[in-house]
Amino acid sequence: MAKIRERNRELIIRAASKVFAEQGFAAAKTVDIGELAGVPKANIYYYFKTKQNLYSSVLESVIEPLLAASDPFYEHDDPRVALTEYIRAKVKISQQQPYASKVFASEIMHGAPHLPPEIAEQMLQQTRQSSARIQDWIDRGLMAPVDPQHLLFTIWASTQTYADFDWQITRVTGKDQLEEEDYQAAADLICQLVLKGCEVKSP
Amino acid sequence: MAKIRERNRELIIRAASKVFAEQGFAAAKTVDIGELAGVPKANIYYYFKTKQNLYSSVLESVIEPLLAASDPFYEHDDPRVALTEYIRAKVKISQQQPYASKVFASEIMHGAPHLPPEIAEQMLQQTRQSSARIQDWIDRGLMAPVDPQHLLFTIWASTQTYADFDWQITRVTGKDQLEEEDYQAAADLICQLVLKGCEVKSP
DNA sequence: GTCTATAAGGTGATAGAC
DNA sequence: GTCTATCACCTTATAGAC
Numbered sequence: 241m242a243k244i245r246e247r248n249r250e251l252i253i254r255a256a257s258k259v260f261a262e263q264g265f266a267a268a269k270t271v272d273i274g275e276l277a278g279v280p281k282a283n284i285y286y287y288f289k290t291k292q293n294l295y296s297s298v299l300e301s302v303i304e305p306l307l308a309a310s311d312p313f314y315e316h317d318d319p320r321v322a323l324t325e326y327i328r329a330k331v332k333i334s335q336q337q338p339y340a341s342k343v344f345a346s347e348i349m350h351g352a353p354h355l356p357p358e359i360a361e362q363m364l365q366q367t368r369q370s371s372a373r374i375q376d377w378i379d380r381g382l383m384a385p386v387d388p389q390h391l392l393f394t395i396w397a398s399t400q401t402y403a404d405f406d407w408q409i410t411r412v413t414g415k416d417q418l419e420e421e422d423y424q425a426a427a428d429l430i431c432q433l434v435l436k437g438c439e440v441k442s443p
Numbered sequence: 444m445a446k447i448r449e450r451n452r453e454l455i456i457r458a459a460s461k462v463f464a465e466q467g468f469a470a471a472k473t474v475d476i477g478e479l480a481g482v483p484k485a486n487i488y489y490y491f492k493t494k495q496n497l498y499s500s501v502l503e504s505v506i507e508p509l510l511a512a513s514d515p516f517y518e519h520d521d522p523r524v525a526l527t528e529y530i531r532a533k534v535k536i537s538q539q540q541p542y543a544s545k546v547f548a549s550e551i552m553h554g555a556p557h558l559p560p561e562i563a564e565q566m567l568q569q570t571r572q573s574s575a576r577i578q579d580w581i582d583r584g585l586m587a588p589v590d591p592q593h594l595l596f597t598i599w600a601s602t603q604t605y606a607d608f609d610w611q612i613t614r615v616t617g618k619d620q621l622e623e624e625d626y627q628a629a630a631d632l633i634c635q636l637v638l639k640g641c642e643v644k645s646p
Numbered sequence: 647g648t649c650t651a652t653a654a655g656g657t658g659a660t661a662g663a664c
Numbered sequence: 665g666t667c668t669a670t671c672a673c674c675t676t677a678t679a680g681a682c
Contacts, residue, residue, distance in 0.1 A: 264549075429597065437637070
């Protein structure tokens with residue numbers, strides 16, 4: 241039954257996200273993933289054939305939301321609104337998909353050896369379009385002249401850090417885990433730095 | 444002879460930094476570290492006893508510069524100068540110690556399982572002091588009221604990203620590797636966002 | 647101090663019964 | 665589709681000659 245197949249794949253991917261995020265690809269043991277998912281190890285190989293395939297599936301599960309986060313750049317002509325929405329979307333991903341975010345970060349940090357080239361290309365294209373959009377706002381005098389690429393790097397880093405380095409952040413804030421208001425405060429500060437820092441105006 | 448011992452330890456740690464940074468702890472093979480360092484695998488175990496010990500040594504090699512980067516907070520009373528110097532120091536670490544930076548980032552990302560507790564405590568204390576310093580500037584009307592901790596998170600993230608996610612950054616910028624001017628541009632933009640974004644004034 | 651050969655242990659992957 | 669038993673391989677770590 242196809243239903244069972246889909247459900248089990250989903251269960252395994254969810255468990256794998258957590259284990260890969262916490263241990264890294266090489267240190268992650270398929271037996272642990274199986275235990276967390278509630279299935280014997282052999283079933284993982286039945287569904288995904290190899291550990292690599294499972295890892296790729298986890299990776300792909302975060303790609304779609306990651307790409308969708310850029311939508312605000314094209315939905316809003318007002319840079320103030322677009323940048324605010326973009327930053328909020330990025331923070332939301334860190335909040336809602338912390339494991340997949342970590343897996344993605346780890347993949348990039350090690351040179352993206354398992355990222356399908358077409359996905360890397362797709363993300364690169366999107367970055368070019370986002371940069372061009374920012375440059376357009378600058379040309380129209382709606383923002384101070386900044387390097388669009390470096391601005392994007394800063395936004396990526398400061399929004400993703402709430403997923404990737406949550407250990408550090410929870411230690412400093414003294415909380416067991418981050419709450420809604422923390423993510424809110426994070427997004428607000430990043431928005432403030434970007435909007436004021438780039439002197440963003442409404443058209 | 445003690446000289447030989449020191450020299451070999453140094454050679455091995457340097458090689459290990461690179462391999463651990465590129466592969467992660469579990470995926471790194473001691474035989475690869477040995478090859479890169481120009482010594483047979485057995486010598487690594489002779490000098491460091493275990494792979495874990497070697498990893499800890501690499502980790503410790505980056506702690507000192509990391510802690511020293513906060514000095515500007517106490518050397519300058521002017522927040523404009525202090526923050527600028529701090530950001531420059533952080534970017535410089537990404538530039539000059541990219542491998543160690545990655546190893547440290549990876550360690551934090553996985554919950555710092557190998558970071559000695561006293562070092563974690565030391566970094567936490569330093570963060571508290573830096574936060575207090577920022578709060579003091581705010582209280583004296585030299586900066587807009589922002590959450591000092593979140594400001595630090597953003598600075599950490601956006602400066603470290605030039606080491607940790609260099610693959611992504613070189614791809615987007617289209618360069619083989621980042622050059623002096625790129626790090627300069629990065630530091631300048633981050634300074635601009637922080638100084639303007641927080642409305643930092645000189646006393 | 648250096649290096650080769652080998653031991654010991656663990657993990658990905660599969661065969662085959664149910 | 666599920667699961668147990670097992671194989672095959674790889675890597676850490678060490679023993680012992682030089």
